[in-house]
Amino acid sequence: MTVLDIRALNRATLERQLLLRRASLTALEAVERLVGMQAQAPFPPYTGLWTRLSGFQPDELSKLLIDRGVVRLALMRSTVHLVSAADCLALRPVLQPMLERTLRAAHAGQLAALDVEEVVAFGRALVEERPRDTGELGRLLMERWPGLDRQALLNIVRTYLPLVQVPPRAVWGKSGRPTVTTAESWLGRPMASSAAPDAMVLRYLSAFGPATVADVQKWSGLTRLQEVVERLGPALRVFRDERGATLYDLPDAPRPDPGVPAPVRFLPEFDNLLLSYADGSRVVAAEHRPALFTVNGIIRASVLVDGVARASWKITESRAGKGARGMARLVIQPFTRLSAGEVSAVQDEGARLLAFSAPDAPHEIELAPPP
Template sequence: MVGHLVGLQAQAVPEPPYFGLWSRLDGFRPEALTELIERRRVVRVALQRGTIHLVTAADCRTLRPLVQPVLDRALRGAYGKRLAGLDPAEVAARGRGLVEAEPRTFQQLGQLLGPAYPDRDPAALAQAVRAGLALVQVPPRGLWGRSGPAAHTTAEHWLGQPLDPAPSLAAMVRRYLTAFGPATAADVQKWCGLTGLGPVLAGLAPELVLLRDEQGRTLYDLTDAPRPGEDVPAPVRLLAPFDNLLLSHADRSRVLPEEYRTRVMTQNGIVLGTLLVDGLVAGVWRIEAGTLRVRPFAPLRSSELAATEEEGALLLDFTGGERVVVEPADG
């Protein structure tokens, strides 16, 4: 499932990827993912949109070179002035030796680079290394029930293999469509953070199905992909914070009604856990001191309320919580 989704967003630790898999896999238990992380089968690395994702080792090696422009653009925007005049490749090379000697936090990395660049901001130096190298966060960071600093080493060092020297953008786009199609070119670009993917989709068009949405936009999909009709039931679900379903399209209104967007996606970049009713976001949830609190945006029908309570009980069985409280609708 980690591979099918082309990774799960994972900058918040440790729950979102675990919740994301729980909502999709019957019988999923946290130790299954923890084992994959500890065995280096999956890793935490900056990828799509420049954010931390949990991906398979193979996808780390393939995707990280493809999204290099995203990391470069983010570095220029946030730290360009503070790094002006430096050779980014030289800074990255110095950083490689440091993080491969032992995993480092960005604070440690900046301090260690400081003597070589005494007039530079250590934080900017560390971010230059982050952009220039494929840095993975090593355990216990991101493990269920445990904690640890965001300490980094290179993917090549951690996995014992080089990055893919010739990764395919077309293959990445096919992977995206497998998980999230039908989708527009803007959707693909929003998902990964890259621009100019129209020609890639145009090149793939002969092997894809081209559809139109209500606004007349072209949607691309795989020929054999499932496309359920609008009358297919969509059960009540509790989606993880930062869930892929909410972050993988430019047009988020296909799942998240626009009037609810600011209640789910906060100004400081947090994406809350959500309640999905009939395929659309209908509320948010949080767990506090063993209590799962679900806040609908509008009153639920009795069947929807019962299904929400049942789904909540399953989530508490997963987390070890004690009770479900469905709060009064705030809309």
């Protein structure tokens, strides 16, 4: 059985994730190729698409949100993802058991004291009458069930109804509270009838493989996928990694030569590249994970150098006088010492990031010393 070393896994992953070269795809095509983008914060997907696509502009994604070509809702790992309308309808039924398991783990006591079907029916009537922000929805649920836990009531509705966050939330340059309605109401189409995970597993391997069963489970939040992979076995190719773990992949999926160069890339907060493997060492060294994965659940924005996370980054904008734009400062914090060539490449790509993120502001790049 062929063994794939960590460099081979890294280059295969970068190729699938559109990070070896910027792709000539539309934003919708890229979102579907990636099987969605984690989007619990509204704007990181814009940077995630910019770093992967040639000529991407924010208005392209904003228009997709407004025109209902893409939506934001709780999916993989019970976190908010940006997905195409078609994937919203296809993936949500597959992930429903995981969402219900997550709800039971958090609110078992409250569930025992409620008629869940009644709560869900009441919530559906509210959000399908008109989109409602989550503050109003929580208040109306509390009025109907006084004395019960507000977050539990909201989570019941969120779990059993595919609640999409509607614009202007996540529209570039806009702001807005999370305001929700059901996917069926927003898209005018029903959920898919099939909840079989087979097609989703194949989609994952296409976007993230080669990967272990544990990796697929980490990305999706589903369990017991070994039997699914075994069922798909004739359609898959099998490898091993350097530790002896079994890896699965699509037979014709790209696996570039490990020596192919990887350009500097700036990934946004919460990028799925960092969140979709039980063993993420192909892109983040174990000793660097604490610098990206914070104790309060924030996944910092990262800089890939030669294909692996070597720094974090953040853009801040200073205040300026009335009618003027403040300085947009890109602060880069390396985890280790970078060579002169790496510093130059990071600064060049950082300047392009600033031109995308803050085109009308003066720019400054600060490269902090490594710890």
